[in-house]
Amino acid sequence: MIKTSINNISDIGDDFVANIKNDVIISHRYKQEMPLLKIRLEHGHDELIIEFTSKLLGDDMIYLINQSNIRQCLDNINALGCCHLAVDAILNEAEVLRCDVTRDVLCSDISKISNYVATHIKNNKKWVCKQYQQNGVVLENVVSTARCKKRLTIYDKHKELSKSRNRDYLNGLSAKSAVEDFYKDKIRFELNLNSKEQIRKNLNVEETTLVKVLAACGNPILNILDEVLCQPVSCEEVQGLSLRDYERLAFLREHDNDLQKVEMKVRSLVSCNTSINKTMKPYRELLGRLNQNISVISFPALLKEPA
Template identity: 45%
Template sequence: MKLITSINYISDINSTVFLASIKADEVLYYKYQQDKPYSLLILVDYNHNELVLEFSGKILLDKYSQLINRETIKDSLNNVNKLNICRLDIEAILQDAEVVKCDVTKDIETDINVINNTIRQNLTNYRKWTVKQYNSGIVLENVVSTPRYKKRLVIYNKGKELEKVNNINFIDSLTAKNEILSYFKGKVRFELNINTKQQIRQLLNIPNNNIQNVLNATANPILTVIDEAVKYEPQQQKAQTLRDYEHVLLLKDCDYDMVRVEAKVRALSSKNTSITRMMQPYKELYKRLQDNKTNTIDIRALVA
């Protein structure tokens, strides 16, 4: 999350840990940045009279599994104060700050491989949307030339990501690291990167970028992107020929009940027709459809 607020909401800046930019004996800005155990940027910009704060969800430490929301945002800012490098006026920031970048995330216990397979096979438009490999998961993004229209949804195995070497410092900083690792085991993270103020307003359906509006938004932007990018029709995915399609229509008409299918075939066939032979393509197609169902998933239902 990236916040911009008044420069008046920071004090007691420890100049020994902040990088200072000075021109003609005048401080232009103070900057503090760290990557471990969590990402944090503090920029005190005297030119624009702004305080810029940018941090990742890991700033929550032992509350990391709760994500940054209206209940935990104070914990995020309190953890900055606990560094004893400056003093933030938390209440003022929570009233006046603007959110200019944020990630909307949701953690779900599901099979990452099935998610990947479903999205790759069911894009609404292969020219407008691309799927790229991302570690154990994928990046789903639209093809646009203007950043304000860019939509980027990262889907990956969060448990495996936490076990990587670059997260050792974060895990070691936790007092409840076993609980955190246990919580994320088997979890798939859906992470939508929203990088412009306009997109924040549009995807969260809010009138402005005030932090309270963002934290209290009820829209589901991940679902919005899934609806736009993925079309899921599981029962027809394997209908590869016209004859298959006709068979699918009969299966669907009988609610995929093979007893009802056989009864329908008997009713529509001549007495001399071999029912065993007539039923064979329906049985084969039904098996393919069932196999397809095990390799795809209703993503919309997961993120709704």
């Protein structure tokens, strides 16, 4: 989502809906669902707000939105004929209000990643792991204010693209087969940055201008995973079961092998000075070695910067 001056749009068509109050036009809004595009003109605030996703790139959606194709996104909006955007001015002046940092990586087994993430959370009081449309997981921090909310979704992009809501969009692509083939065995990591403060902090930029944001370096997705997940267990640590392991196993089974339930019970039994991370570590390791679908995953290798 980007914001710029209302002077950077003209030739508004009939598809825009006017919001009128006391015979004065307050705003104009345009919306299409697929590919997602929202345009809002706030006349009283001199603001033009545009929201779109990489699907706006059509056959080039596989490249995601970046420095090289942001102009193409705006040109494609102009090609729709609903309005005319001053592309050069927007590229130079716009600031980013919200964005998703996205990486598509080659991996054929979303269940392996989902199980690993669910069983390696450092602190289930601070972070929750939820199922995502039977196709992945969502990591969210437990906070009371929206500006501090962090959300990382990990899912099978090929399966998501195959859903019925995307069918008409795919059928309209000239390179439909190439796009579908590209996303086979692709897992998407999608980090939502929902405020300028989050954008600055996670992308390590001083300004949230469109130019600065698209030029940002670093790997904020990996930073989030480092913050949330425990280090993998070494092979030497997973040999056999001890008597203490069997006691922990009974405790796990009593709580449906759900580490969040286990942690809640542990917190009720120990003093406030006890290290929850240290206490929970044996339970995570035990559950990890008992579940054959969970193997050590190196996220730094998986999320390495593309060449």
